[in-house]
Amino acid sequence: MEVIELGGYTEEEKLQIAKRHLVPKQIEEHGLRPSQIEYKDQTLKKLIRNYTREAGVRNVEREIASLARRATRMFAEGRKSKIPIGTRFLEATLGAPRYLHDEVEDREMYPGMAIGLAWTPTGGDVLFVETAKMPGSKGLIVTGQLGDVMKESVTAALSYIRSNAKRFKIDPKFFETSEVHVHVPAGSVPKDGPSAGITMLVALVSLLTGRKVRPRIAMTGEVTLSGHVLPVGGIKEKILAAQRAGVTQLVIPEENRKDYFEEVPEEIRSQLETTFVKTADQALRAALEKSPASPNGKPDLGSVQAVSSR
Structure with missing residues (x-):
């Protein structure tokens, strides 16, 4: 059997995979309708950049699922209006960002x-x-x-x-x-x-x-x-x-x-x-x-x- 090695995805590739495949999949699996929940592009970028660090998108899908579960619970508790998944919703669900995007800027460089x-x-x-x-x-x-x-x-x-x-x-x-x-x-x-x-x-x-x-x-x-x-x-x-x-x-x-x-x-x-x-x-x-x-x-x-x- 030949093993084919695949390189990691870029941030833009992860965003497109999330929008086209992962988000629709999680909406369906959580019993929601596309008209009930909206994942904003900026939120997905922040999720990819600050909450995951991987070559693929496995953890991206897990975090998208976490957002969908919270939205499902809110509808089960009586919410009627559409839920926009923005930065505030993201941080309230997943907590503070786990990874700094600009690690280099936060390090003071000195000789050596x-x-x-x-x-x-x-x-x-x-x-x-x-x-x-x-x-x-x-x-x-x-x-x-x-x-x-x-x-x-x-x-x-x-x-x-x-x-x-x-x-x-x-x-x-x-x-x-x-x-x-x-x-x-x-x-x-x-x-x-x-x-x-x-x-x-x-x-x-x-x-x-x-x-x-x-x-x-x-x-x-x-x-x-x-x-x-x-x-x-x-x-x-x-x-x-x-x-x-x-x-x-x-x-x-x-x-x-x-x-x-x-x-x-x-x-x-x-x-x-x-x-x-x-x-x-x-x-x-x-x-x-x-x-x-x-x-x-x-x-x-x-x-x-x-x-x-x-």
Whole structure:
């Protein structure tokens, strides 16, 4: 038997599925007539955006059913007029929103912090990577329930930085007298895979050079010890998650360009500025702000340049 994998739905696709299929189905199953209840588009968008987080629409249907049950009870208690399902009805039934739509805006970015993208069984998600440095001799500390492959990505990123310390203007003695701590929040959730390599690298370079990561930028890609950026999977799911979280700029491997244009809907691509990179230097140039300490305002990252595409 051949297994066919399907990508996640966009927000607009979920809205149309809800309007055309899920809402009529729940109205019928709850013994209501279309003339008795009206699901407003804005309410369905808020339900999809703030009350569910999934690749499909299973939870969307459950929440629509919850709204229909409350409406059915109201009619059973004597209501005669039509019920408009608006924002107030939504919040009174389902409670306060469970998910923030703009996660990126609500996070204060500082040197040493970067945003990565991850694939999960329920779609894509954003990862906030935090780093810190302190005096000590333990070397590298990694926390956040990371799997072996992701831990190796952190180690490889740090080794790349140490081997290029002079170019990054980092004192080589720093690594002998200091500790570096890498943490990925949501410690109760297991995380693994090589695709966070580029995020780990950017976060560590940001920490050790004092240069902040550009606002609203997220990234994914595996990085080798020689500084090459390798392709990763789950591009569509990751980019949908990025757009949902409020990201406006992306850094992804050049070898994923084909996946990007084939899998990601144009309506999503038009909202993002995407930079395709082949090397770690290109990724750093795209992700980090210019160093204020540099005489010409440009970081010393070689002569390569990334290619941007709207």
